[in-house]
Amino acid sequence: MTLVYQSTRDEKNTVTASQAILQGLATDGGLFTPVSYPQVELDFDTLKDASYQEVAKLVLSAFLDDFTAEELDYCISHAYDSKFDTPAIAPLVKLDGQYNLELFHGSTIAFKDMALSILPYFMTTAAKKHGLENKIVILTATSGDTGKAAMAGFADVPGTEIIVFYPKDGVSKVQELQMTTQTGDNTHVIAIDGNFDDAQTNVKHMFNDVALREKLATNKMQFSSANSMNIGRLVPQVVYYVYAYAQLVKTGQITAGEKVNFTVPTGNFGNILAAFYAKQIGLPVGKLICASNENNVLTDFFKTHVYDKKREFKVTTSPSMDILVSSNLERLIFHLVGNDATKTKELMESLVATGQYQLSNFDADILDLFAAAYADEAETAAEIKRVYEASDYIEDPHTAVASAVYQKYRTQTGDTAKTVIASTASPYKFPVVAVEAVTGETGLGDFEALAKLHTLSGVPVPPAVDGLETAPVRHRTSVAAKDMQAAVEDYLGL
Numbered sequence: 398m399t400l401v402y403q404s405t406r407d408e409k410n411t412v413t414a415s416q417a418i419l420q421g422l423a424t425d426g427g428l429f430t431p432v433s434y435p436q437v438e439l440d441f442d443t444l445k446d447a448s449y450q451e452v453a454k455l456v457l458s459a460f461l462d463d464f465t466a467e468e469l470d471y472c473i474s475h476a477y478d479s480k481f482d483t484p485a486i487a488p489l490v491k492l493d494g495q496y497n498l499e500l501f502h503g504s505t506i507a508f509k510d511m512a513l514s515i516l517p518y519f520m521t522t523a524a525k526k527h528g529l530e531n532k533i534v535i536l537t538a539t540s541g542d543t544g545k546a547a548m549a550g551f552a553d554v555p556g557t558e559i560i561v562f563y564p565k566d567g568v569s570k571v572q573e574l575q576m577t578t579q580t581g582d583n584t585h586v587i588a589i590d591g592n593f594d595d596a597q598t599n600v601k602h603m604f605n606d607v608a609l610r611e612k613l614a615t616n617k618m619q620f621s622s623a624n625s626m627n628i629g630r631l632v633p634q635v636v637y638y639v640y641a642y643a644q645l646v647k648t649g650q651i652t653a654g655e656k657v658n659f660t661v662p663t664g665n666f667g668n669i670l671a672a673f674y675a676k677q678i679g680l681p682v683g684k685l686i687c688a689s690n691e692n693n694v695l696t697d698f699f700k701t702h703v704y705d706k707k708r709e710f711k712v713t714t715s716p717s718m719d720i721l722v723s724s725n726l727e728r729l730i731f732h733l734v735g736n737d738a739t740k741t742k743e744l745m746e747s748l749v750a751t752g753q754y755q756l757s758n759f760d761a762d763i764l765d766l767f768a769a770a771y772a773d774e775a776e777t778a779a780e781i782k783r784v785y786e787a788s789d790y791i792e793d794p795h796t797a798v799a800s801a802v803y804q805k806y807r808t809q810t811g812d813t814a815k816t817v818i819a820s821t822a823s824p825y826k827f828p829v830v831a832v833e834a835v836t837g838e839t840g841l842g843d844f845e846a847l848a849k850l851h852t853l854s855g856v857p858v859p860p861a862v863d864g865l866e867t868a869p870v871r872h873r874t875s876v877a878a879k880d881m882q883a884a885v886e887d888y889l890g891l
């Protein structure tokens with residue numbers, strides 16, 4: 398039987414996994430979501446000795462059940478290879494009182510690599526399956542991290558082209574260099590005179606432009622999206638929760654069947670939703686602890702059941718979590734209201750019209766799985782320092798938000814279940830913040846901080862940033878926001 402993925406906003410809009418990956422977003426504005434869960438046999442006596450790739454095969458074949466075993470082997474072996482700097486792919490590190498699951502060993506040293514290194518292979522495989530001969534053109538607006546991770550994933554993947562737009566004055570020096578030095582003949586990076594919203598708005602406009610779509614089709618091309626609403630980004634994230642659990646069994650930290658908590662630094666709600674799906678296929682999960690920074694709209698939602706985005710947007714040291722509309726929460730809402738698309742659509746429309754919605758008549762068992770709290774800027778910096786002093790380990794600011802929230806949670810609840818912190822970025826991605834938190838030094842430049850971080854932590858500088866200062870810049874195009882479409886047509890020879 399083939400698993401059904403249904404739009405969260407229209408019960409008649411159902412597709413298979415490979416179709417959902419190709420489409421990205423449902424045309425009705427909803428997100429493709431599984432309405433039942435696959436049966437997976439999680440036998441940890443065997444899984445404890447499985448490689449990351451083997452765990453991936455088990456989980457992915459369950460969720461992406463219209464891909465053949467050969468197709469999945471091809472995707473997995475090309476995604477999780479020497480691009481990662483450790484054969485473990487996602488190592489689990491034991492610290493004082495917690496376990497950090499390091500999701501930052503891929504090419505851009507942030508957790509988006511875990512899914513974006515496999516998505517291009519899913520897409521090209523799905524395209525072949527459905528007899529599509531068009532070249533897939535990925536358009537992405539980025540505020541810094543996603544664009545680089547998407548390019549690293551799609552670089553030199555046959556049958557694809559990727560174009561990334563970023564706000565010229567809106568990213569850090571390291572982030573900008575990571576993008577402008579990107580290799581791969583099919584990668585294009587364009588700085589725009591404007592902010593992230595301008596970039597995002599124009600990208601959405603191009604996606605919805607019928608004339609442009611027809612022009613692409615005439616040239617045997619089509620747009621697709623690599624953003625985190627694509628189910629092809631969500632499912633690969635289920636893998637590492639199962640893998641982490643297997644490592645805890647393997648090292649004797651837990652016995653198979655024992656419940657484990659996961660604390661996840663949350664922005665768009667994709668990563669923690671993957672942990673929820675891991676629980677649905679039988680992983681023994683206690684609590685899913687949703688950690689936010691000062692943009693704490695989710696903390697309030699779990700407390701009051703009201704989602705209210707009408708609040709000040711705060712710029713923090715954990716920028717990938719600076720978000721007021723968590724897109725993937727729509728999938729949890731759908732499950733909370735009993736997979737009711739009509740009700741979900743109503744709530745989402747209320748969010749657009751009034752800036753908020755209130756949840757009533759929901760599945761309390763699902764909501765009870767979650768705990769939520771936030772850490773402010775001072776608490777986050779203090780946590781980086783605390784962990785350094787306790788465990789001689791330096792967390793990045795996103796991971797530190799989760800770590801700080803877990804400390805609060807444990808104090809408040811007395812819950813002593815073993816807890817894994819999803820560690821979403823390497824501190825080398827945010828060296829200034831990390832060094833300042835540990836030493837109190839201020840006013841450091843990015844590359845100066847990088848060297849200090851190396852001295853402090855003893856961790857080798859990852860290839861993603863080593864040599865970045867002197868790497869050849871390959872992309873120098875800069876356009877006005879209004880000329881984005883012209884730049885795309887120019888690149889594609891339309």
Ligand SMILES: *Cc1c(COP(=O)(O)O)cnc(C)c1O
Pocket residue numbers: 507508509542625662663664665666667668669717718795821822
């Ligand atoms: C994207 C990101 C997050 C947030 O993950 P979501 O899946 O959007 O909740 C957290 N930390 C880092 C470093 C990220 O890049």
